[in-house]
Amino acid sequence: MSYARTVLACIFAMxxxxxxxxxxxxxxxxxxxxAPGGGLDTTTRIVAQNLQASLGQPGxxxxxxxxxxxxxxxxxxxxxxxxxxxxxxxxxxxxLANANKNLGYSPERDLVPVTIMAFAPNVxxxxxxxxxxxxxxxxxxxxxxxxxxxxxxxxxxxxSHLATxxxxxxxxxxxxxIPYKGTAPAMTDLVAGRVSMIFTSLxxxxxxxxxxxxxxxxxxxxxxxxxxxxxxxxAEAGVPEFAVDVWFALMAPAATPRPVLDRxxxxxxxxxxxxxxxxxxxxxxxxxVGEGLAASDAFIKSEIRKWARVVAAAGITVD
Numbered sequence: 001m002s003y004a005r006t007v008l009a010c011i012f013a014m015x016x017x018x019x020x021x022x023x024x025x026x027x028x029x030x031x032x033x034x035a036p037g038g039g040l041d042t043t044t045r046i047v048a049q050n051l052q053a054s055l056g057q058p059g060x061x062x063x064x065x066x067x068x069x070x071x072x073x074x075x076x077x078x079x080x081x082x083x084x085x086x087x088x089x090x091x092x093x094x095x096l097a098n099a100n101k102n103l104g105y106s107p108e109r110d111l112v113p114v115t116i117m118a119f120a121p122n123v124x125x126x127x128x129x130x131x132x133x134x135x136x137x138x139x140x141x142x143x144x145x146x147x148x149x150x151x152x153x154x155x156x157x158x159x160s161h162l163a164t165x166x167x168x169x170x171x172x173x174x175x176x177x178i179p180y181k182g183t184a185p186a187m188t189d190l191v192a193g194r195v196s197m198i199f200t201s202l203x204x205x206x207x208x209x210x211x212x213x214x215x216x217x218x219x220x221x222x223x224x225x226x227x228x229x230x231x232x233x234x235a236e237a238g239v240p241e242f243a244v245d246v247w248f249a250l251m252a253p254a255a256t257p258r259p260v261l262d263r264x265x266x267x268x269x270x271x272x273x274x275x276x277x278x279x280x281x282x283x284x285x286x287x288x289v290g291e292g293l294a295a296s297d298a299f300i301k302s303e304i305r306k307w308a309r310v311v312a313a314a315g316i317t318v319d
Contacts, residue, residue: 023083023260024057030086030250033072033093035065039120039201043248043286044088047117047268050277054267068157068318070096070103073251077105081255083264087111089249092318094303095157098311099318108304113296114250114264117272119287121225122159122246124167124234125205125214126197127190135218135237138197142173151175152186152195157318160186162307163199163220163244165314170239190214199244202228203285220244227285247289249300265293 028051032044041063048059064072069092076087089111097107105111124135130149132138142149153161156179164175178195180186187204189195191213202225208214209228218234219225222243234242250268252261269290271277281288291299310316 023263024055026084027058027060028055028084028086029060029062030088031072031076032061032063032088033065033069034063034090036063039118039246039286040088040090040248042284043118043281046277046281047088047250047271050271051267054271055263067103068092068096068100070100070318073107073111074103074105076251077110077253079253081253081257083252083256083260085253086114086264087251088117089251091159091162091244091246091303091307092157093249093251094300094307095162095311095316096318097304098308099157099316108301110254111251112254112256112261113293113300114252114261115268115272115293116289116291116296116299117248117250117268118281118289119221120246120248121202121227121285121287122163122199122220122244123202123205123209123228123231124163124197124199124217124220125190125209126217127193127195128212128215129193130196130215132217133215135232135234135239138217139171139173139238142171142175146174147176149175149197150178150195152190152198153177153179154183154186155179155181157316159244159246160199161316162310164197165316166244166310167234167239167242169310169313170241201246201285221246225285225287247299247303249296261293265296 030044030048032041034040044061048061051059064075076085079085093107132141151164186198190198199220209216216231218237219231222245224233272288272290278288
């Protein structure tokens with residue numbers, strides 16, 4: 001009986017092995033779920049540009065923004081699960097799983113991670129007119145003036161929105177949300193002093209901080225980014241549970257065969273760990289990762305659970 005089962009297992013494994021050996025048989029289309037120009041787009045293009053050397057087929061990037069990342073995600077979720085159509089998502093993927101009940105796909109059931117590609121360090125910055133110089137001072141000041149401090153975001157459900165609502169949830173202080181249509185107009189008004197603070201990418205904030213036009217209060221991630229190592233994390237500065245790691249992941253349709261996922265994961269993680277690619281990403285403020293399939297899946301599931309709490313508490317919806 002044991003011999004028969006072994007034979008059957010080998011028979012069923014042969015087509016999958018053949019598929020893995022022949023994959024990829026054509027260019028790989030990578031759908032970026034957010035607009036061109038941001039961290040997700042940049043990371044996607046770095047990966048796509050190096051697929052030829054890794055897999056023998058070029059990567060072709062297609063930006064399909066809309067519905068907070070849901071438009072591009074639905075396209076890939078409903079694509080043939082053969083590894084030739086992939087998706088890149090940001091932390092917004094975890095938000096959509098909780099904040100939009102009308103999606104035409106399930107972020108948890110219809111997509112699987114290939115790997116976590118990179119983290120993008122974020123920082124909480126304030127206008128110098130706000131009389132605080134640290135996260136502790138901000139919390140104390142806001143506690144005495146509930147709702148008086150305005151914070152900017154690049155839109156409902158964005159990282160800048162979520163991070164501030166998470167801080168509110170953990171500290172029980174109140175800030176007033178001023179949403180903008182993108183990071184650029186939000187930063188323009190912050191530098192002009194029309195709003196008081198924002199969570200934004202460390203690289204975009206650093207020139208303003210260095211020039212004294214904005215003040216860096218704390219880094220948002222679970223560890224300090226080297227490019228601004230003198231600034232503590234919010235966890236280090238007094239809110240131990242706080243960590244907002246902005247991440248970018250490569251995904252595939254859920255029914256993609258495991259041998260194909262393995263091949264993709266090995267190729268992309270090896271790429272991200274090469275010194276040349278790592279230096280290129282670090283030079284633009286990205287922290288390359290490259291995780292295994294199981295670790296990537298566990299991380300994204302934990303992020304979906306984490307942001308469910310924030311979305312519910314803040315009543316965040318993304319249409």
